[in-house]
Amino acid sequence: MSSRVTLHEVAKRAGVSLGSTSRALHGTGASPDMVERVRAAAAELGYRPNAAGRQLRLQRTHLIEFAVADIGNPVYVEMLSAIHGVLSPHGYRIVVSSIGDAAASAARVLSSLDDGHVDGVIISPLRVDAQFIELLTATQVPVVAIGRSLRAHGIETVSTDSASGIGLAVTHLVDAGCRSLAFLNGPTDTTPGEHRQRGYDTAVAAPGFQAASFGTQVADDFTVAAGVEAAHALLDRAVAAGVRLDAVVAANDLLAIGVVRAARERGLSVPDDLAVTGMDDTEIGRMVQPALTSVSLGTTRRGQLAAELMLARLGESPEPPQLATVGPELKVRESSVRSEL
Amino acid sequence: MSSRVTLHEVAKRAGVSLGSTSRALHGTGASPDMVERVRAAAAELGYRPNAAGRQLRLQRTHLIEFAVADIGNPVYVEMLSAIHGVLSPHGYRIVVSSIGDAAASAARVLSSLDDGHVDGVIISPLRVDAQFIELLTATQVPVVAIGRSLRAHGIETVSTDSASGIGLAVTHLVDAGCRSLAFLNGPTDTTPGEHRQRGYDTAVAAPGFQAASFGTQVADDFTVAAGVEAAHALLDRAVAAGVRLDAVVAANDLLAIGVVRAARERGLSVPDDLAVTGMDDTEIGRMVQPALTSVSLGTTRRGQLAAELMLARLGESPEPPQLATVGPELKVRESSVRSEL
DNA sequence: GTGAAAGCGCTAACAA
DNA sequence: TTGTTAGCGCTTTCAC
Numbered sequence: 001m002s003s004r005v006t007l008h009e010v011a012k013r014a015g016v017s018l019g020s021t022s023r024a025l026h027g028t029g030a031s032p033d034m035v036e037r038v039r040a041a042a043a044e045l046g047y048r049p050n051a052a053g054r055q056l057r058l059q060r061t062h063l064i065e066f067a068v069a070d071i072g073n074p075v076y077v078e079m080l081s082a083i084h085g086v087l088s089p090h091g092y093r094i095v096v097s098s099i100g101d102a103a104a105s106a107a108r109v110l111s112s113l114d115d116g117h118v119d120g121v122i123i124s125p126l127r128v129d130a131q132f133i134e135l136l137t138a139t140q141v142p143v144v145a146i147g148r149s150l151r152a153h154g155i156e157t158v159s160t161d162s163a164s165g166i167g168l169a170v171t172h173l174v175d176a177g178c179r180s181l182a183f184l185n186g187p188t189d190t191t192p193g194e195h196r197q198r199g200y201d202t203a204v205a206a207p208g209f210q211a212a213s214f215g216t217q218v219a220d221d222f223t224v225a226a227g228v229e230a231a232h233a234l235l236d237r238a239v240a241a242g243v244r245l246d247a248v249v250a251a252n253d254l255l256a257i258g259v260v261r262a263a264r265e266r267g268l269s270v271p272d273d274l275a276v277t278g279m280d281d282t283e284i285g286r287m288v289q290p291a292l293t294s295v296s297l298g299t300t301r302r303g304q305l306a307a308e309l310m311l312a313r314l315g316e317s318p319e320p321p322q323l324a325t326v327g328p329e330l331k332v333r334e335s336s337v338r339s340e341l
Numbered sequence: 342m343s344s345r346v347t348l349h350e351v352a353k354r355a356g357v358s359l360g361s362t363s364r365a366l367h368g369t370g371a372s373p374d375m376v377e378r379v380r381a382a383a384a385e386l387g388y389r390p391n392a393a394g395r396q397l398r399l400q401r402t403h404l405i406e407f408a409v410a411d412i413g414n415p416v417y418v419e420m421l422s423a424i425h426g427v428l429s430p431h432g433y434r435i436v437v438s439s440i441g442d443a444a445a446s447a448a449r450v451l452s453s454l455d456d457g458h459v460d461g462v463i464i465s466p467l468r469v470d471a472q473f474i475e476l477l478t479a480t481q482v483p484v485v486a487i488g489r490s491l492r493a494h495g496i497e498t499v500s501t502d503s504a505s506g507i508g509l510a511v512t513h514l515v516d517a518g519c520r521s522l523a524f525l526n527g528p529t530d531t532t533p534g535e536h537r538q539r540g541y542d543t544a545v546a547a548p549g550f551q552a553a554s555f556g557t558q559v560a561d562d563f564t565v566a567a568g569v570e571a572a573h574a575l576l577d578r579a580v581a582a583g584v585r586l587d588a589v590v591a592a593n594d595l596l597a598i599g600v601v602r603a604a605r606e607r608g609l610s611v612p613d614d615l616a617v618t619g620m621d622d623t624e625i626g627r628m629v630q631p632a633l634t635s636v637s638l639g640t641t642r643r644g645q646l647a648a649e650l651m652l653a654r655l656g657e658s659p660e661p662p663q664l665a666t667v668g669p670e671l672k673v674r675e676s677s678v679r680s681e682l
Numbered sequence: 683g684t685g686a687a688a689g690c691g692c693t694a695a696c697a698a
Numbered sequence: 699t700t701g702t703t704a705g706c707g708c709t710t711t712c713a714c
Binding site: 357358359360361364370371372375394396397398399400457 | 683684685686687689690691692
């Protein structure tokens with residue numbers, strides 16, 4: 001393993017000074033044949049500029065952290081792609097960190113931010129409390145949040161209106177003839193859980209609501225497995241109460257897939273016996289049987305916006321994107337449309 | 342935004358030298374009250390050691406790159422979790438880079454490795470050619486590969502026997518009564534595509550093979566969408582040839598989900614009309630309808646092994662893990678088991 | 683046990 | 699245009 005080639009060695013090889021070498025390779029103001037000589041020397045030696053040296057000097061790492069609750073959720077994977085697509089052409093790499101839903105590990109990620117290992121952080125937290133906001137505002141590096149708006153605290157945020165998104169799903173189901181709805185939510189002390197709950201409560205309390213609501217069942221997590229379990233609990237409750245549920249609004253696609261599975265395990269057909277809607281419009285939701293009716297929250301667009309906001313904060317972009325809010329949009333597919341009535 | 346606190350300022354505040362300050366915080370050989378004073382000063386000032394400074398001095402970044410073909414594939418997400426689980430307690434962060442399946446971008450990732458921005462790379466390439474191997478062996482940083490064994494080139498590799506894994510699926514289908522099988526593979530110029538193809542060809546050529554093979558259909562990619570398209574092409578071919586296919590072995594779970602979807606679009610029931618098996622044993626495969634029979638390749642275990650191998654290469658671990666091969670294991674679920682015959 | 687000083691690799695300000 | 703030099707923040711020798 002030949003030891004690493006430094007700029008110093010390139011300079012020696014080219015027979016010129018260190019400064020000229022640096023200028024010839026990156027900077028400005030070097031004569032054509034200086035550039036030529038240095039390039040040749042660098043190529044012969046296989047020179048690669050050392051990242052730590054540049055970082056220390058330039059005070060920039062060209063690394064952006066993407067901190068999410070759960071990288072297993074396809075929504076975050078899609079956002080990651082979108083963010084990567086925007087930042088990569090500007091020479092930034094992405095560091096992914098999974099903060100989980102525990103406040104403690106989120107705090108650990110945040111407090112490690114000021115060691116300068118990244119130039120900025122795009123964070124999509126599940127839970128936001130006072131301590132979290134305090135840490136976030138105390139941070140030295142640019143922060144862009146995805147989710148609940150922290151603009152009041154001076155933190156750039158990309159948000160969406162998931163509450164009215166849930167309203168879209170409720171209206172669609174009622175229009176499709178459903179008369180007995182329930183809501184399957186994730187933990188309600190999370191930002192999405194809280195917003196989506198509000199959306200459901202508002203929708204079923206609206207004057208035009210022509211059906212009955214059997215209320216909400218809360219799953220332990222926004223995952224398929226938690227969805228299966230909670231859906232069974234919900235359906236058991238309905239049976240016990242003598243209610244014949246004909247639709248479940250799920251707080252996201254993973255939970256909706258769980259509902260479909262639980263329904264199947266009980267011999268219920270989706271959508272004929274039970275209509276189901278999801279949220280996030282994930283690719284997997286489009287591919288499962290039946291394909292999920294889902295409320296798109298513009299995952300890719302939100303990721304892009306967050307990345308563009310970050311570029312603006314880093315001074316890489318002349319002007320920040322105009323609006324940083326993405327509206328919900330209903331995608332009707334098989335899981336909510338009865339074959340015939 | 343108060344500018345960053347440096348060790349120098351902490352030293353001044355504590356009224357001691359720079360060296361003593363450093364020793365008191367991290368190193369050895371500092372008196373109790375020196376530690377006390379320095380700690381207090383650091384706390385008051387909110388000192389955070391600067392990453393670039395340490396990196397430059399220590400020649401370590403505490404960053405490991407995880408380079409995968411497609412982060413959208415749940416297999417890689419699962420590996421990422423596993424790797425993170427092993428490396429995180431040792432103070433390492435993970436940088437994820439999606440190299441795609443183009444040789445060019447893989448080359449770009451590899452050749453950017455020698456700038457010292459990471460301490461090592463765990464790479465799971467889809468395609469491996471001579472140039473790729475050359476770049477990989479020329480790299481200054483420790484490399485651990487997941488996939489095709491590169492041990493012959495001096496590169497630590499975690500491998501599995503996906504070929505005989507496909508054999509497990511074929512045997513299972515024949516035992517379950519299937520008499521006309523086909524293989525739905527991903528691109529065959531990739532490592533997994535090549536290995537799995539070999540596994541299928543070997544299995545159907547074995548003396549004990551009691552069924553007919555309708556051959557292989559190659560999808561453009563290892564994704565659900567590509568699987569849907571290729572499955573339709575395969576089923577069309579079978580119809581044209583007057584063959585009544587009763588089983589499809591898919592090269593991974595995503596393709597298998599595509600097969601299930603295509604079958605459904607044609608009014609075929611899975612598993613009654615068509616039995617389907619996948620590979621990788623992903624969570625989503627377990628949750629879809631019908632739940633996928635799949636060959637586990639020990640994704641989590643392979644990720645852990647790769648991480649442990651990396652720790653050993655970094656000198657963080659006394660001894661490397663004994664074996665770095667994970668055997669395939671068949672998980673029988675609904676997609677291949679006919680309700681009744 | 684503590685302080686002084688060198689130097690990791692690089693860029694930019696200043697001189698020539 | 700080119701060379702010289704300082705210094706980014708840190709750890710670790712080397713004297714004392």
